[in-house]
Amino acid sequence: MLSDLKKSEEVERLKDKIKTSGYPKYEAIGHSKSLIGTMYVKEKMDYGFHIFFIHEPSKTNKLAGMQGILSEMYYDLRNRSYWIKRNLKEVKFSERNVDSMFPFSGQDRSKIFELISTDNNQGLYIDSFNRLGAIDRERTRKYGRFFYRLMTDYSFYELLYKAGIENFSNHDIVNPKGSSPREVFGLTKTQWKMYVKFGVKLSTFSRGLNIEQKDNKSINLLTYVKSLEDEFGISKMTDFEKLEIKSLYKDRYRNDSAMYLANTYNLPEKKLIRYLYFECDVSQGISTMTAIREYRDYxxxxxxxxxxxxDRYPKYLKTAHDIASRNYNVKLNEEELKEWNSRLANNKTYESTLGDYRIITPETPEDLVREGNVLGHCVGSYVGSVRKGLSTILFLREREDLEHPLVTIEIRNNQITQAYGRSNYPPKKAEKEAILKFAKKFELSTRRTGGLNE
Structure with missing residues (x-):
């Protein structure tokens, strides 16, 4: 009986010492607005804490006791050292006994975690609490099972925070006993390098077949994008990871990604990346997503x-897209096609050979549309004018290469009204001379010809 008395006296002396120690503290208030007890933080570390909780005396709460039980908890994640004492006697480290140290409401949670956190582990407890406080079908997050689980099965969380990985709640833990964050997440050395060097999100990576091949391609592309960022002075890494790298690991490119377009249309990947991510932005003021979608349609x-x-990399993408769209949408019904063909014989009278060049007539509306797309102008929209006899459209070609568009010519009322090459540029000197010979042969005026007089 005497030893119990001495022990009780010792507990009370320790309570008084704690209350006057100046330790940071926080009071737990019950639903009835009465004080349940007070937490005192003796020590907090980057990897744990040492706390006391002094319950207010209670006749009904056994965890509080008639005299107000003194509880003490030591929690060291790094060294896996932990214990709980109640009135100086060590008790089992269990969810229930941990809960007795934290009789706080959910409203107090952020303040409690802030109280036991250091500058270097801010977020550790709240992030892991959200993950471990309730698992599977557990509906309510509890302090007891959170701290118990964190120490017994998830102590690697402290390792992740030490490495500066703060938000990991949504990432798969592959090896809880791993000795490094890379091992914990089950990443390859190359993936870890991409995470550290380029800031690639952990959720981007995957495991499975052809990982080494995917890793090598990913880091090669990321290194290339980084070099372009330095060259152009703009940041595109976040967009590139989201649209390209994540899809690469999923074996399924989004249709609004440069890699999808490169693979679909047999284009050089790096050249297309440079064009869509950087050149369109810097030279044309077009955002990455807009550039990819415009180019996809084009x-x-x-x-x-x-x-x-x-032009696979047009200097003015939006203009090229709009021209292609106008030409693409040219459609003739049966009656309109008959009208077109009725004009063809008359138009063919202009076909001529002029030294190294030849003037030819578009045989079908599709020929006109192709001319517009190859040269980057909207001549495809002239199908209706040609069909109605309002315009005659002719093509200037090299005599030995009739498939290669050079200059498009329009004739109206015995006047060559337009003669333009790629992107509405004037004809070259030799081309212009050939067109002037053609005009003289057919007695066509060139006084106000767009292209020839520029």
């Missing part, structure tokens, strides 16, 4: 229309 339309020679 390359699809020009490919479907069967053109081989066209």
């Amino acid at each position: 390359i699809r339309m020009t490919t479907e229309m069967g053109y081989e020679r066209f």
Whole structure:
């Protein structure tokens, strides 16, 4: 009986010492607005803490006791050292006994975690609490099972925070006993390098077949993008990871990614990346996503229309896209096609050979559309004018290469009204001379010809 008395006196002396120690403290208030007890933080470390909790005396709460039980908890994640004492006697480190140290409401949670955290582990407890406080079908997050689980099965969380990995709640833990963050997450050395060097999100990576091949390609592309960032002075790494790298690991490229377009249309990947991510932004003021979507439509339309020679990296993407769209949408019904063919014989009278050049007539509306897409202008929209006899459209070609568009010519009322090459540029000197000979032969005026007089 005497030893119990001495022990009780010793507990009370320690309580008084703790209360006057100046330790940071926080009071637990119950639903009835009454004080349940007070937490005192003796020590907090980057990897744990040492706390006391002094319960207020209670006749009904056994965890509080008639005299107000003194509880003490030591928690060291790094060295896996932990214990709980109640009135100086060590008790089992269990969820229930841990809970007795934290009789706080959910509203107190952020303040409690802040109280036991250091500058170097801010977020560790709240992040891991959200993950471990309730698992599977558990509906309510509890301090007891959170701290118990964190220490017994998830102590690697402290290792991750030490490495500066703060938000990992949504990432798969592959090896809880791993000695490094890389091992914990099950990443390859190359993936870890991409995470550290380029800031690639952990959720981007995957495991499975062809990982080494995917890793090598990913780090090669990321290194290339980094070099472009330095060259152009703009940041594109976040967009590139989201649109390209994540898809690469999933074996399924998004249709609004440069890699998808490169693979679909047999284009050089790096050249397309440079164009869509950097050149369109810096030179044309087009965001990455807009550039990819505009280009996707542009390359699809020009490919479907069967053109081989066209600008795959247009200096003015939006203009090229709009021209291709106008040409692509040219459709003739049966009656309109008959009108077109009725004009063809008359138009063919202009076909001529002029030294190294030849003037030819478009045989079909598709020929006109192709001319517009290859040279980057909207002559495809002239199908209706040609069909109605309002315009005559002719093509200037090299005599030995009739498939390669050079200059498009329009004739109206015995006047050559337009003669333009690629992107509405004037004809070259030799081309202009050939067109002037053609005009003289057919007695066509060139006084106000766009292209020839520029």
